Structure formats: structure tokens, C-alpha cells
Amino acid sequence: MISKKISITRDTFDQLILPVYNPVSFIPVKGKGSRIWDQEGKEYIDFSGGIAVTSLGHCHPVLNKILKNQSKILWHVSNVFTNEPALRLAKKLVSFSFASRVFFANSGAEANEAAFKLARYYSCKTYNTKKNIIISFYNSFHGRTFFTVSVGGQSKYSDNFGPKPKGIIHASFNNINTVKNLINNNTCAVVVEPIQGEGGVIPASISFLKELRTLCDKYNALLIFDEIQTGIGRTGKLFSYQNYDVIPDILTLAKSLGGGFPISAMLTTKKVASIISPGVHGTTYGGNPLACAVAESVIDIINTKKFLSGVEKKSKRIIRELNIINKRFKLFTEIRGQGLLIGAVLKSNISCKINEILNFSFLEGVIFLTAGNNVIRLAPSLNIRERDIIEGMKRFSNALEKCLL
Ligand SMILES: Cc1ncc(COP(=O)(O)O)c(C=O)c1O
Structure with missing residues (x-):
């Protein structure tokens, strides 16, 4: 049989893929560290990190090696068996956190789905079936399964799919009085992103999170931290x-955990986990040896004092560069976030729309994300090099010159 050479372009996406996305016009074909290259060989500096996923950059040599080695040993066994990489990873997640039990899944939404089901199950079994109300926050994002998207606080993502799951109510983020007005003995859980990522890189205040903890304790509700981003x-x-x-009762992880290999986890305490028995929840791929081997290595690399203080330093450097850019172009009202989850909030009266700024940036060879309506979001690799930061910001400046001046 003669194989036809298939030409792959952005149009191929429109012809073949369900249009739930609108990808940019170029197709990345190669990545190394914080740089990626498209089909034409054009190079970009990547401040998107695959939406806060490629925590160690593209094709990190240690992760490549681990994945290659594991691929020769064992790929998949299902949860009929356990496996060594999953147990090693669980050991690390437990020893470095408040948690005693781990559930592995494949995506952020699945980790949250497990968290919300666990909170309901725990409360129904421990207290009574009326204790099933989940309080979440307007503007939050928890994934796209129907339960998680309904818990999320942006109805544009959950409308028009028919009847929504009941027992979910929303309070205002960073406004404890709205929670006080809603919480009662029927509340089973309060779920919060410590920084609303997709919603606009909005950090929760420390006092808000502390008061949520106090309220949850008062009403025997579980506090869930969505730390997927x-x-x-x-x-x-x-x-x-x-x-x-x-300290939350349940914590969910995904994105940076696998550095690009799909994996997620839900962490909880021994007490909350004690209600669970085999068959209550599950997934075929959760705890897959390939994913767990990579994630174990990601944690080994990231969880050192030196690496984590490097995140702080890189964050300061990026914010310094953004402030210099803002002095010149006067386009941000605020630069916010923490570590390497940074949001630059655009003024409402600038002459360019946010997507135009992103497109000009692509042309100059630098990649950003958006968040909320008017926030340029940066979630680069945690090991992005200083020279990539400087070069990326130079390209951003060039893009703004073309877009705004
Ligand atoms: C805070 C938060 N929770 C959940 C999710 C959903 O994760 P996934 O897309 O892997 O299902 C996301 C994804 O952006 C997120 O940022």
C-alpha cells in the first residue's frame, strides 16, 4: 500500500476536531526547556507552561529518562493490582503533606470529582443524608465534568446541559460574610482555590482562608483546597x-504534578478516608505506572529548598520586568498572584483587545495565557531560565510597541 503524505495544518483541526477549542494558528512541534518551535521552525518563549503543567519545562532530560526506563518495565496493570511507582509516589505525597491517603486519577476534573464525591459520601455516612450541600465560590473553576463544572462558579460553562446536580451553592470569593450566610449543619464541604487561576489569578486572602477553616470546623464541613493550578x-x-x-481536609492536585504527563491526585486524612471501602469510587488508569514514575521524579526535583526559592526569585524577576513594561506602556492596573502564577490585569481603556496583545506576542515569539476577561496570565515552567525571562519580556515589549503605539 502506498502511504499518502498527509499535510497537517491548523485547518486540519477545523476539519477533524470537535470545535470545543480554538487553537492558535501555529502548531508547536518541538519543545526544550521554556522554548517551543512551530512547523516553520519559528521559536517561541513559553510563559504558558501548557496552562501551568510543564513544571520542569519541555522534555526535561531526567523526566525523559524516567519515562523511557519505566516504558521498558511496566506500562499499565489496572487497579486490579497496585504497582510500585504509585506506592512510591503516594509515600512522597503523604510524607510531604498533611495527608495520609491518596487517590490517583488522570485529570484535574477527575481529582475534584473524587473530592466532591468523597465529601458527600463521608457526610452522608458519618452524619445524615441531608448533609450534602457543597459551598463553592463565584468565578471559581474546578473542571469540566458535569459535577465539577456545576460546582465551579461560572455558569457560562455549565448552562445548557440540562438539569444540574443539586446541593451546590455559591458564595463570593474573599467575602466571608457571604459564606456565613450560607453555611449550616447541612453543609458537607466548602471548596476553594487558594488562587482563582482561570477566573483571573485572584489570590484568596489569608484571613479568608483561616475563617473558612474555622467555619468548616464549627459546622463539621470538610474544607477542600483545589490546588490543581x-x-x-x-x-x-x-x-x-x-x-x-x-490545613484542608481534602486537597486536589494535577497539572504540575506530571510535568506534562497526565496524572492527578486527591489527598485526604485517615479519618475522612476511613469511610471508603472497595468499589465506592474508581478509575481504570488512575495510578498508572508511567504517570506515577514521572510524577515521583517531578516531586524529587521540585521539593528542595533551592528549587522552591528559585521559584520566588524567578517570580520577582518577572514582576520586575512587567513593572518596567508597565511604566512604559501604562497598560496594567495591577500585577498579582504568587510564585509563578502571575496575572497582569489590563486597564479597560487601552486601544488593543487582550487577544490582539496575545497575537502580537505570538508574532514576536512569546506565549502568554489569558484568565478572566482582562488578565494576561503567566504560568511558566518553574525552572525557567533568567535569560528566557529577559528575552521573553523583550519580545513582549516589542509586541506591545506594535500593538499599542
Ligand atoms: C483550579 C483548577 N481546577 C480544576 C481544573 C481542571 O483540570 P483538568 O483540565 O485537568 O480537568 C483546572 C484546570 O484549569 C483548574 O485550574
Whole structure:
């Protein structure tokens, strides 16, 4: 059989892929560290990190080696068996956190789905079936399964899919009085992102998180931290809750955990986990040896004092560069976030739309994300090099010159 040479372009996406995305016009074909290259060989500096995922950059040599080695040993066994990489990874997650039990899944939404089901199950079994209300926050994002998207606080993502799951209510982020008005003995859980990522890189205040903890204790509700975007070094600590001295009952991780290999985890205490028995929840791929071997290595590399303080230094450097850019172009009202999850909030009266700024940036060879309506989001690799930061910001400046002046 003669194989036809297939030409792959951005148009191929429109012809073949369900249009739930609108990818940019170029197709990345290669990545190394914080740089990627498209089909034409054009090079870009990547401040998107695959939406806060490629925590160690593209094709990190240690992760490459681990993945290659594991691929020769064992790929998949299912949860009929356990496996060594999953147990090693669980050991590390438990020893570095408040948690005693781990559930592995494949995506952020699945980790949150497990967290919300666990909170409901725990409360129904421990207290009564009426104790099933989940309080979440407007503007939050917890994934795209129907349960997680309904818990999320942006109805644009959950409308028009038919009847939504009941027992979910929303309070205002960083406004404890709205939680006080809603919480009662029927509340089973409060779920919060320590920094609302997708919603606009909005950090929770320490006092807000502390008061949530107090309210949850008062009403025997579980406090769930969605650290899918903030976890595994992104904020300068291995887990973002360690910045606040507030310990959740359940914590979810994904994104940076696998450095690009799909894996997620839900962590909880022995007490909460004690209600679970075989068959209550599950997934075929969760705890896959390939994913767990990579994630173990990601944690080994990130969880050192030197690496985590490097995140802080890189964060300061990027913010310094953004402030210099802002002095010249006067386009941000605020630069916020923590560690390497940074949001630059655009003024409402600038002459360019946010997507135009991103497109001009692509043309100059630098990649950013958006968040909320008007925030340029940066979630680069945690090991991005200083020279990539400087060069990337130079390219951003060039893009703004073309876009705004
Ligand atoms: C805070 C948060 N939770 C959950 C999710 C969903 O993760 P996934 O897309 O892997 O399902 C995301 C993804 O952006 C997220 O930022």
C-alpha cells in the first residue's frame, strides 16, 4: 500500500476536531526547556507552561529518562493490582503533606470529582443524608465534568446541559460574610482555590482562608483546597496551603504534578478516608505506572529548598520586568498572584483587545495565557531560565510597541 503524505495544518483541526477549542494558528512541534518551535521552525518563549503543567519545562532530560526506563518495565496493570511507582509516589505525597491517603486519577476534573464525591459520601455516612450541600465560590473553576463544572462558579460553562446536580451553592470569593450566610449543619464541604487561576489569578486572602477553616470546623464541613493550578511548587511552596498555615481536609492536585504527563491526585486524612471501602469510587488508569514514575521524579526535583526559592526569585524577576513594561506602556492596573502564577490585569481603556496583545506576542515569539476577561496570565515552567525571562519580556515589549503605539 502506498502511504499518502498527509499535510497537517491548523485547518486540519477545523476539519477533524470537535470545535470545543480554538487553537492558535501555529502548531508547536518541538519543545526544550521554556522554548517551543512551530512547523516553520519559528521559536517561541513559553510563559504558558501548557496552562501551568510543564513544571520542569519541555522534555526535561531526567523526566525523559524516567519515562523511557519505566516504558521498558511496566506500562499499565489496572487497579486490579497496585504497582510500585504509585506506592512510591503516594509515600512522597503523604510524607510531604498533611495527608495520609491518596487517590490517583488522570485529570484535574477527575481529582475534584473524587473530592466532591468523597465529601458527600463521608457526610452522608458519618452524619445524615441531608448533609450534602457543597459551598463553592463565584468565578471559581474546578473542571469540566458535569459535577465539577456545576460546582465551579461560572455558569457560562455549565448552562445548557440540562438539569444540574443539586446541593451546590455559591458564595463570593474573599467575602466571608457571604459564606456565613450560607453555611449550616447541612453543609458537607466548602471548596476553594487558594488562587482563582482561570477566573483571573485572584489570590484568596489569608484571613479568608483561616475563617473558612474555622467555619468548616464549627459546622463539621470538610474544607477542600483545589490546588490543581497552585500545587507542586507553583507558589514557591510544594503545596500552596503551606503559605497560609491553613490545613484542608481534602486537597486536589494535577497539572504540575506530571510535568506534562497526565496524572492527578486527591489527598485526604485517615479519618475522612476511613469511610471508603472497595468499589465506592474508581478509575481504570488512575495510578498508572508511567504517570506515577514521572510524577515521583517531578516531586524529587521540585521539593528542595533551592528549587522552591528559585521559584520566588524567578517570580520577582518577572514582576520586575512587567513593572518596567508597565511604566512604559501604562497598560496594567495591577500585577498579582504568587510564585509563578502571575496575572497582569489590563486597564479597560487601552486601544488593543487582550487577544490582539496575545497575537502580537505570538508574532514576536512569546506565549502568554489569558484568565478572566482582562488578565494576561503567566504560568511558566518553574525552572525557567533568567535569560528566557529577559528575552521573553523583550519580545513582549516589542509586541506591545506594535500593538499599542
Ligand atoms: C483550579 C483548577 N481546577 C480544576 C481544573 C481542571 O483540570 P483538568 O483540565 O485537568 O480537568 C483546572 C484546570 O484549569 C483548574 O485550574
